Amino acid sequence: MPELREGGCRGRALKDQVVWVDRVATWRRDGRSRQAVQENGVKRPALVLNRFLECVGETEGLIGEEAGERRMGDNDSGGRSANKLPRGEDEGCTPSLPEKVQIGNSPVYKIERKLGKGGFGQVCLGRRISATNAKDRISGISAVEVALKFEHRNSKGCHHGPPSEWQVYNTLSGIHGVPRVHYKGRQGDYYVMVMDMLGPSLWDIWNNNSHTMSTDMVACIAIEAISILENMHSKGYVHGDVKPENFLLGPPGTHDEKRLFLVDLGLATKWKDASTGQHVVYDQRPDIFRGTVRYASVHAHLGRIGSRRDDLESLAYTLVFLLRGRLPWQGLQGENKGFLVCKKKMATAPIALCYFCPLPFRLFLEYVVNLKFDEEPNYAKYISLFDGIVGPNPEIRPLNTDGAQKLIYQVGQKRGRLSMEGEDEQPKKRVRMGTPATQWISVYNARRPMKQRYHYNVTDLRIAQHIEKGNEDGLFISCVSSSSNLWALIMDAGTGFTSQVYELSQSFLHKEWILEQWEKNYYISALAGTNNCSSFVVMSKGTQYTQQSYKVSDSFPFKWITKKWREGFYVTSMATAGARWAVVMSRTAGFSNQVVELDFLYPSEGIHWRWDSGHRITATAATPDQAAIVLSVPRRNLADETQETLRTSAFPTQHVKEKWAKNLYMSSVCYGRTVS
Numbered sequence: 001m002p003e004l005r006e007g008g009c010r011g012r013a014l015k016d017q018v019v020w021v022d023r024v025a026t027w028r029r030d031g032r033s034r035q036a037v038q039e040n041g042v043k044r045p046a047l048v049l050n051r052f053l054e055c056v057g058e059t060e061g062l063i064g065e066e067a068g069e070r071r072m073g074d075n076d077s078g079g080r081s082a083n084k085l086p087r088g089e090d091e092g093c094t095p096s097l098p099e100k101v102q103i104g105n106s107p108v109y110k111i112e113r114k115l116g117k118g119g120f121g122q123v124c125l126g127r128r129i130s131a132t133n134a135k136d137r138i139s140g141i142s143a144v145e146v147a148l149k150f151e152h153r154n155s156k157g158c159h160h161g162p163p164s165e166w167q168v169y170n171t172l173s174g175i176h177g178v179p180r181v182h183y184k185g186r187q188g189d190y191y192v193m194v195m196d197m198l199g200p201s202l203w204d205i206w207n208n209n210s211h212t213m214s215t216d217m218v219a220c221i222a223i224e225a226i227s228i229l230e231n232m233h234s235k236g237y238v239h240g241d242v243k244p245e246n247f248l249l250g251p252p253g254t255h256d257e258k259r260l261f262l263v264d265l266g267l268a269t270k271w272k273d274a275s276t277g278q279h280v281v282y283d284q285r286p287d288i289f290r291g292t293v294r295y296a297s298v299h300a301h302l303g304r305i306g307s308r309r310d311d312l313e314s315l316a317y318t319l320v321f322l323l324r325g326r327l328p329w330q331g332l333q334g335e336n337k338g339f340l341v342c343k344k345k346m347a348t349a350p351i352a353l354c355y356f357c358p359l360p361f362r363l364f365l366e367y368v369v370n371l372k373f374d375e376e377p378n379y380a381k382y383i384s385l386f387d388g389i390v391g392p393n394p395e396i397r398p399l400n401t402d403g404a405q406k407l408i409y410q411v412g413q414k415r416g417r418l419s420m421e422g423e424d425e426q427p428k429k430r431v432r433m434g435t436p437a438t439q440w441i442s443v444y445n446a447r448r449p450m451k452q453r454y455h456y457n458v459t460d461l462r463i464a465q466h467i468e469k470g471n472e473d474g475l476f477i478s479c480v481s482s483s484s485n486l487w488a489l490i491m492d493a494g495t496g497f498t499s500q501v502y503e504l505s506q507s508f509l510h511k512e513w514i515l516e517q518w519e520k521n522y523y524i525s526a527l528a529g530t531n532n533c534s535s536f537v538v539m540s541k542g543t544q545y546t547q548q549s550y551k552v553s554d555s556f557p558f559k560w561i562t563k564k565w566r567e568g569f570y571v572t573s574m575a576t577a578g579a580r581w582a583v584v585m586s587r588t589a590g591f592s593n594q595v596v597e598l599d600f601l602y603p604s605e606g607i608h609w610r611w612d613s614g615h616r617i618t619a620t621a622a623t624p625d626q627a628a629i630v631l632s633v634p635r636r637n638l639a640d641e642t643q644e645t646l647r648t649s650a651f652p653t654q655h656v657k658e659k660w661a662k663n664l665y666m667s668s669v670c671y672g673r674t675v676s
């Protein structure tokens with residue numbers, strides 16, 4: 001058995017302080033052939049023309065490209081939803097709207113005045129000027145004053161027919177905290193929805209009250225809003241755009257004036273499949289943002305599929321906004337505003353965000369930011385947090401909290417008693433807590449026994465020596481990384497490469513050299529960058545790639561990656577230099593599917609979801625702010641799918657040896673942002 005497993009530390013020995021074993025994945029498919037899959041042994045076509053694709057990204061023009069692609073909706077007067085492009089500012093109830101509305105056999109409504117305007121829709125007060133038919137009178141939709149929501153048929157959400165909101169109202173209309181839709185239909189160029197007329201929004205109230213709101217009132221809002229969300233969630237939907245502008249009170253002077261409603265279901269999505277009852281499948285598309293920047297959950301910023309936790313996180317920001325009058329990420333500007341806001345949200349601990357708020361607000365925020373993707377929120381417990389603020393008598397509360405009372409009653413009945421402090425819950429790993437840290441992330445794959453060798457804290461001057469020695473021993477470089485401008489180098493006997501060249505360069509990346517090597521049939525097989533923007537690029541022969549392309553950019557180039565995926569490329573290596581990213585994508589990479597997990601901390605939860613769906617980590621890179629993990633499904637089934645990851649504050653010298661003893665070999669390593 002070839003056994004050369006030497007550590008090659010030539011620099012100062014760092015003490016290994018923190019170790020996180022993210023997961024010991026055991027997918028050993030016993031019973032199956034253990035014949036190693038020769039990823040690198042697949043024959044390449046003899047001559048591949050057009051092999052040399054673009055190497056993009058060394059120019060200024062690409063800076064911030066990714067952020068420019070996102071449609072961020074925030075503005076500092078409250079926040080507009082993304083995915084809803086504003087049309088001309090003065091399109092309110094302009095002459096282009098009809099003077100009267102009649103949908104099917106609805107009464108005739110005369111448009112009186114504009115009530116509000118969002119990214120898409122215009123909402124006007126409609127006054128009934130004809131009689132209601134008997135059927136509608138019986139079902140109680142004979143209101144004299146209604147709200148009419150108009151959406152132009154050419155607006156973005158209506159290209160394929162009526163707005164998606166209509167569909168959601170079919171299920172949610174009239175449930176607790178959601179206005180009733182009386183009629184919907186098309187009139188001329190507009191899709192029109194006739195709905196219950198409501199009163200001012202929470203934003204209006206806060207704004208008209210010198211940007212303040214009493215603690216009592218905000219606590220009542222918390223209680224009632226949680227119960228409204230519980231109701232909505234129980235019907236299988238998440239709202240997707242919880243913010244002060246979307247919470248409306250009933251019309252002033254009516255018996256509903258102290259009732260809270262949640263409107264605008266235009267971004268609502270299903271979190272559960274109605275027929276199977278199954279939770280929707282986890283996914284992350286870092287280029288897709290839905291919601292309003294100021295109040296969006298961190299997961300929404302990162303493009304994760306919406307689930308119940310996101311509404312609650314947005315509610316927590318809404319409550320703090322109403323109470324404190326400002327959120328710490330307001331005022332951040334720039335093309336990469338979404339990135340900056342998300343980074344700030346991640347960096348602001350609940351204790352800091354809620355510093356001037358009563359304790360229940362902080363506890364609520366802590367609970368909800370630590371919810372897992374598919375976790376059922378404990379709505380009754382969250383409501384009970386605020387009980388101490390609002391006092392026991394619902395009659396004298398500034399807001400009607402009927403819905404919450406009912407929910408607590410139901411839960412109390414079901415459980416016999418209500419768990420106030422989570423005594424009956426297992427202690428769980430907190431998703432968003434922990435101290436930000438900069439660590440080594442190392443990934444280990446099960447392989448047949450082979451030689452592997454590592455060096456770390458290597459200076460530019462020593463690199464050649466290590467590589468030469470490795471080559472003499474039959475080893476090729478399999479991965480490289482850097483920390484504090486020193487290199488880490490992994491060499492092994494299982495790469496399948498037949499020849500290898502490398503270059504240390506002062507630029508990130510050195511395009512001319514790469515082009516030259518591409519000409520000679522070498523492909524990039526590993527790369528790393530340093531904080532001072534130098535790079536170490538390794539190119540090999542004997543890979544199975546037939547085409548290659550790379551991109552350097554100032555933000556994670558997810559949009560480019562998705563474009564290349566469509567062309568049959570897969571990410572085969574990645575590196576960072578300071579805050580810059582370099583991503584290499586290759587054709588015939590041996591994968592049938594690939595996804596990216598991107599986060600401001602180590603995306604542990606996402607990795608677990610991906611592992612469960614058969615993905616394995618195939619590339620990692622991290623900046624001081626973010627970690628990106630690329631996971632792929634191999635084209636051929638692996639004999640042994642075991643994969644483990646480690647996070648360590650020092651290079652994992654001892655751990656590598658322990659892994660080797662289990663025939664687990666380092667397949668990827670990077671240094672950057674995690675959480676400890």
Ligand SMILES: Nc1ncnc2c1ncn2[C@@H]1O[C@H](COP(=O)(O)OP(=O)(O)OP(=O)(O)O)[C@@H](O)[C@H]1O
Pocket residue numbers: 080081084115116117118119120121122123147149179195196197198199201241245246248263264265266
């Ligand atoms: N039923 C209603 N009664 C009274 N006013 C309403 C009603 N529905 C909506 N409004 C007002 O109209 C505004 C815009 O409505 P809505 O949020 O539904 O439109 P939108 O175009 O989907 O908005 P956004 O871009 O914020 O998502 C609300 O903020 C509110 O002020």
